[in-house]
Amino acid sequence: MNPKFQDAITLFSKTTPYKAFNFFKLISSYYLSNLLAKPIHFGLPSSIAIEPTTSCNLRCPQCPSGLRSFTRSTGMLDQQLFARTIDNIYHHLLYLTFYFQGEP
Numbered sequence: 001m002n003p004k005f006q007d008a009i010t011l012f013s014k015t016t017p018y019k020a021f022n023f024f025k026l027i028s029s030y031y032l033s034n035l036l037a038k039p040i041h042f043g044l045p046s047s048i049a050i051e052p053t054t055s056c057n058l059r060c061p062q063c064p065s066g067l068r069s070f071t072r073s074t075g076m077l078d079q080q081l082f083a084r085t086i087d088n089i090y091h092h093l094l095y096l097t098f099y100f101q102g103e104p
Helices: 003-014 017-036 079-089
Strands: 047-049 095-097
Touching: none
Parallel strands: 047 095
Antiparallel strands: none
């Protein structure tokens, strides 16, 4: 089976009417903002990226983690903060990326 088709089936199987309505609100606000030439925002994010750690043992020259140049503290994501965040927004999300600049 075509991987793109399989991805579409997986996404469709995870979509609820509430998530679809939220996504419709986001798309509507985008087009309305373009039409009126001013920022308008409806809905909540349908996709987020969570950084589980800012720690990394690599020294990649393009990455703030590898360069040790973060202005925030280095460490692991608090599990209770993660649980609270997901509990508050999972109704809206279609995608969750569990990676950013640290090395999970």
